[in-house]
Amino acid sequence: MVGITVVVAATVGLGVQAVHGAQAVSVQRQSTAARNASLDDAYYGCLDTQAHSLVSPNQSVTIYANNPADFIILLKTAGSWVTFADSPSSAAVQLSLRTVSGGGNACRSSVVVAHYATPQHGISERVGSGASVAGQGPPPAPPL
């Protein structure tokens, strides 16, 4: 009798939690979550394209940002593929993020900006190009 009771209690508990689990899975597939994820993907894809338009292979890079949020955004954008400089002063390119109004060529009102230690063709600052995403501000942050 005790055995049956334990089986029933445990199975009911497992079953109820499994239903919760199935619901948690479904939540991830809801339109809001999917839309936010797509927006996040598009935003970082856009910034990535802009960063690629500014940095040549093997150019040493440093990231400059006025606030931690911008620093993290740039790190997430290009951190996996750029060649980081030993120190900021030795970097050939300094990448930063700039907020622009209008946003014709911006990624949700942000553009990647490169400052070159040695001006290229007389230009020491360039703005990234090649992609844009409409809208204002970074997409909603995914769950931490």
Added chain:
Amino acid sequence: MTTVPATIVAMLVLSTAGALPTMALVGLRWITFSLAPLTGAVIAAMAATVFLAVGGSFMGWFVALTAVGAALCVASWTRWPDRRPWADGSGSRPPSIRGHRMAGAIGALGIVVASVWCLRDLSTPTVGFDARTFWLLRSGWLLHSHHQLLIAMRAPSLHMGQSGYPPLVSAAGAVAWSVTGNQTMRLGVVVIALLNTCALATAAFALVELGRKFTARLSLSGHRSRTGFATSLPMIAGVVAGVLLILISFGINEPFMTNGYADPMWSLAALGAVVYGLQAGGGRSEQGVVAILVIAAGMTKYEGLVTAAILIVLVAIRQLTTMPADQWKRRWRRGPIAVGIAELAAVGAWPILMKILRTREPSSSRSSPDEMASRARAIYDSFGPYLHVLLLAVPIAVIGGLVLAKVRRRSHAANDWWAWAGLASGLGSVAGALIIGSQPIKPWLVATVHRVTEFPAMAGWWIVATWAVVASGAPAVADQQPTALPAATNAPEHEGPPGPGDIADPASSLVPAPTTPRAPGV
């Protein structure tokens, strides 16, 4: 290459790299399929460690270590033919009865179907915050030159305290990116989600095996073979519990299961280590599973490393306590202590390397005793809502321990105390680090409590599921007592709750012992 074919290629490469070592350690079982890519990921993590330590290239080391592992396996099988996976005496196969193999196949199928159903979440292209900021960021670093990797790991201007975290997830992502040429976050996330699922499926299948082995023992005990409904109940319960555990684990781990975070990986691998190391029979195959999972957990995250270290010690203690007296002299050489030391060396290599290289690490300052008390209270308040499973697991364990101890011994599941010790190891390592540390705790808890309680929550549900399988055999055990356990031929089992002496869990007398008992090792 687009994401789907790239994922297939990446998983095939990881599985191929891990196939021979997995077969050598585990044998040919259903879980060999889910463990092979995890072993490949472990090899990738070791390649990352060696690459960072001595230079060369990451993929060069991955190929070299894969070749060395394969060569050692072949050499081992040549030198000791009885160790070949296809040879008899692996100690992992339960006796064959009607429906037994079918239960294994149905259980495996059910776990695969449930996993695929849950993996539908991958249709939402989420890339987690930490995955993009850190875990997959380092995948790219591993594909740079050694000089660049050292700069990235050390540069103070990057402000990344976590870059010194163990490398398994990043290394698996780097292998995927390298072999496919598809260096997207999306591919990394999908590969990590599949590796997480492999670890979960391995742990869940232990319930199927527990149930079908219990049924096999019930069927073969006594004077005649019994295959009635009552004896089949554990087999059915094992399949049901295994499938439910998949859904439960996805519920606990989502969205981190499918967005590239490392927490599910260490939590699920550690759960598997608890299951096979502290609950299943202590055979060679089980120890092989433990070796793979415990190293995977330890090479994924520092929380996993501390938990893995404690689990390694617990598994070694359990092995020593169950060791036959005539084998006690082998406790060092190729015995539990030697295996434990080797596993500790594997998981300890990365943090030692981080110390030597002086990469960024979290602050090691300590809080005062007064602060520790308030921090402990904050942790208790934060963890509580995520560990409600204990409200069910504790009473079931107490009742089961008091009333169903005899049934549990017949099932050959180890004493429940071992599972609780495993749960406490993960909970204690995380809570202990938070209590002792001096970082502001409340913001951290708000952001991460969901993730750091994954392991104890899943271990709690595993304890509940195990009792469901064990208790389902109670009617059959009660039915068999008068005829199946005559005093003259069966050792008397003492009544009452299990004590410390009951933790001994010798290999089943129904399972053929290996011809030459030995510890796992290739």
